[in-house]
Amino acid sequence: MRRIATAAAEMLTERLLPFWKALRDEEHGGYYGYMDFDHRLDRGAEKGCILNSRILWFFSEAAMTLQDNSLIPYARHAYDFLREKCWDQTHGGVYWSLTYDGKPLDDTKHTYNQAFAIYALSAYYRLTREQEALSMAENLFRLIEEKCRDEGGYLEAFSRDFQPVSNEKLSENGVLAERTMNTLLHVFEGYSGLYQVNRSPATANAMSYILGLYGKKIYDPENRRQNVFFDKEYHSLIDLTSYGHDIESSWLIDWGCGLLENPELTERIAAINSELADSTLQSAFRNGSLANECENGVVDAHRVWWVQAEALLGFVNEYRKHPQRTDCRDAAAALWKFITEKVEDHRPGGEWYWRLDEQGCPDQAKPTVEPWKCPYHNGRMCMELIRRDPDVYV
Secondary structure: OHHHHHHHHHHHHHHHHHHHHOOEOOOOOOEOOOEOOOOOEOOOOOEEHHHHHHHHHHHHHHHHHHOOHHHHHHHHHHHHHHHHHHEOOOOOOEOOEEOOOOOEEEOOEEHHHHHHHHHHHHHHHHHHOOHHHHHHHHHHHHHHHHHOEEOOEEOOEEOOOOOEOOOOOOOOOOOOOOEEHHHHHHHHHHHHHHHHHHOOHHHHHHHHHHHHHHHHHHEEOOOOEEOOEEOOOOOEOOOEEEHHHHHHHHHHHHHHHHHOOOHHHHHHHHHHHHHHHHHHHHHHEEOOEEOOEEEOOEEEOOEEHHHHHHHHHHHHHHHHHOOOOHHHHHHHHHHHHHHHHHHEOOOOOOOEOOEEOOOOOEOOOOOOEEOOEOOHHHHHHHHHHHHOOHHHOO
16 A cells, blocks of 8 residues: 555656646636547637536645645636636536637536535635635535525536526436436535535535435445436436446545544444445456446446546545455555556556556547546545555655
8 A cells, every 4th residue: 555655646746747737728728628539639629617627626636735836826727717717707606618718618507517616616725725715615505505405405407597407417328317426426525625624514514414315315225336316306217336436435425424523424424335335346346447337237347547546545445444354455456556557548648548448458539638537536546545645745
């Protein structure tokens, strides 16, 4: 684990940070939104607001983790773009996407997107103590609670002025979901980031409420997984196991729950998360890497970049919780080997490949950068490994 953490610090500083620094758009603000498999940059591509929020989070957290003030201007560049271009000055909230030069392209207001902006703004506030960033994050928190939530939980997609619309953006596999596990997870993540800085009872209450939904509505104890897509009454719409989300939840929800400092709640949620980690290890970990998902008993064996990053963290987290789980330790070590040998793009100027087949060959149809392909998962993996072994980078 110490060797992996040391190597993660090197990956962060020598590969990920230089790659994303080079995507800063000096003319129109923010960061460029598309690079194809062959590293051809499209300066005229749309700029996803989720992508730019995640880049803001990445540079803010990297500056704090590495104690490197030279990264602050990169975080500020992303912050200025979010504040000036992604933010709807009329109706509030953050758009879905912009044109290359910063005009609203898709003005959908998605709960998922608002949550990531909270996560990013909270990190930027921790870095800079700029009060405006915290005020924006708290504004988004109130907006979600007032406009994106009903008596049963959190809803998904809205028009620019927050009228409900259909949820194609976070529905997949042939279903149209009114609630999703994915949005709930990342609302909890965003609120956890906010709670780190404001310790507000309102934020804590919302987090506890989400944990109640997680334990009672999302987690499926019979199948030892989370269900993914739901109607408004939380009836599952599809037999689907998302291995990446299950293992991501297993460590991310442990982290957020721990912030609340409620021993009884922590014990109960930690038990669910350990079941998720164990089930994922037994069901999806093969040949040193993690399959993508399983629908109706059919496994999608593609090796997706973010799934490998979250799996490594999830298994490290489970090993730290239960040191007797040396199988989790060994799985994490094998994943690091797979990532560095197969997923990492060793071509000059490369980052990580988007997806590989079961034999470890990269999918050349998948780009290097696009609205969902960002430094959030792999960057966070590196930083979490460093934080869990703080002697590695001082």
